Amino acid sequence: MSFPWAKHYAPKHPLTRFLDEKLPLPRLVYNAVGAGYPVPRNLNYMYNFGVLAGFCLLLQIVTGVILAMHYAPNSLVAFGSTEHIMRDVNWGWMLRYGHANGASFFFVVVYLHIFRGFFYGSYKAPREMIWLLGVVIFLLMMATAFMGYVLPWGQMSYWGAKVITGLFSAIPLVGEPLQVWLLGGYAPDNAALNRFFSLHFLLPFVIAGVVILHIWALHIPGSTNPTGVEVKSESDTVPFHPYYTAKDGFGLGVFLICYCAFVFFLPNYLGHPDNYIEANALSTPAHIVPEWYFWPFYAILRAFTADIFFIPAKLMGVLAMFSAILVWFFLPWLDNSPVRSGHYRPLFRKFFWFGLIPTMAVLFYCGGAAAEEPYVMLSQVATAYYFLHFLVVLPIVSRIEKPKPLPFSITEAVLGSDNKAVLSENAKSAV
Structure with missing residues (x-):
């Protein structure tokens, strides 16, 4: 910019x-x-999550590289090497807990960052490429997190790998060969563990590269803001430093307090106790569940319990699970409203707060619950509304709603009348 x-x-x-x-x-x-980077003067604390996501990525790379120096990607000793890190390596327990909880906090930050984008219309022109790269980052994060969850080689690691890779077998014709190719065999074993370790180590650096592209794309049109009004004059902006470095610093301090509270006082709260039992292919856990940040998509997967038009339920669940994220790629074209911010879109705001947010809450809860009633039925209702929201509700609302009047400029929204911006706009019109 x-x-x-x-x-x-x-x-x-x-x-x-x-x-x-x-x-x-x-x-x-x-x-x-x-x-040298002017930023809209009205950014609120919801815009802190981009910087916090970058910090989380750096934290995961640093702790992950150190942990890799002590981890052995071999199915015979992987569980023991994880315990070795916890018990024998200096500060190993802190590195392991910091890395595991860092993944959870990374997803918390990214989910908030995404939903801020939903509400403020950050996916709209001219910022489509920023949004598309962000969705790519999220997909890479999910792949990286899944492979990392397998590495401790506990019961939930092993059976989680077996269930998730087993989803590929639902694809007609090529499904089972693809599953065998991914695992290097017919079940998770040494070959799968080596592959997952290699990719888990490599993908964070790929994510870092896409993040650089994401930031580069952001600097071309500049940051959006809570009003959705584009920058019109110098009075609409302030330098990124020191104004937003100070604001981001405060947000980082709050984040670190919460993060350290989990690392030092609740290190296993977000994990699963079965992962402290060594992997056993002959003993299936009573309730196989992925990490909490996969729960909404796991709920969508399990929502399909019967074949539809001769399409197997398992295949429908897999397609729906991946489509739940892929639909985000089309948001810039599904939402045709000329107004970006949800603050000025009363109908959109109602469907967002009383439709999408409760739906995601239900999917999160049902994804972590047992595959029984009433959770399956709730998952089915929530899944139906999730896709209706993006594919039906959002396009219709964008066409029929009457937005509120927008402020003339960012400065007017913050301070009232913006004479300087008005004069600048009039001068452009005269030319």
Whole structure:
């Protein structure tokens, strides 16, 4: 994003001038997260979650690399090496708990980041590419988290891998060969563990690369804001530093307090006790359940209990589970409202708060519950509304609702009348 009033990097010290000429990294940082990057002045704390997601990714990479130095990806000793990390490696317990809980907090932050995008219309033009890259990041996160969950080689790790990879067998013709190819055999064993470890180590760096593209795409049109009104004048913006570095710093402090409370006082609260039992292919757990952040999609998978038009229920569940995320790719074209922010869309706001949010809450709850009534029926109702919301409700609402009047500019929304922006807009109209 380029504004005529943006400050430009001008190094004064000979060393910084030399660096700027040979490798303009200081200029890149200054323009990306410094005073050279103007940001809308009305961003609230819901916009902190992008920075927090980046911090979580860095935290996971650092702790994961150190843990990989002590972990043995072999089905005979994987469980023992995990216990070795917990008991014998200096600060190993903290690294392991920090990494496991860091994954959960990463998903908390990303879910809030996504739902903020839903409400404020962050997927609308000209920011479609930012949104599409964000959905790609989420898919990569899910793949990485699933493979990481297998590595401790406990009971839930083993049976979770068996169930999830078994979903591919529902695909006609190529399903079973694909499952065998993924596992390197007919059941999770040493080959599968090695593959999952390699990919779990590699994918975070792929995610980091896509995050760079995500941020790059963001800097072209600039950040959106709670009003959904585009920047019109210098008075609509403030430099990213020090205003939003301070605000993000406060948000990071609150995040770290919550994160450390779980790591040091509730380290196993978000995990499953069966994963402290070594994997046993001859002993099936009474209730196989994935990590909590997969629960809504697991509920959608289990919502299909009968064949539909000769299509097996298992295949329908798999297609629905993947479609629940893939539908997000089409949001920029499903929602045709000219207004971005939910603050100015009264009908959209009702369906969001009293439709989508309760539906996701039900799916989260049912995904972690046993596959029995009334949870299966609740999952079916919630799944039906989930797809109706994105494929039917959202397109219809975007066409029939009457939005509230938008403020002329961001400054007007914050401070009232914005004479400077009005004069600037009038000057453009005259030209």
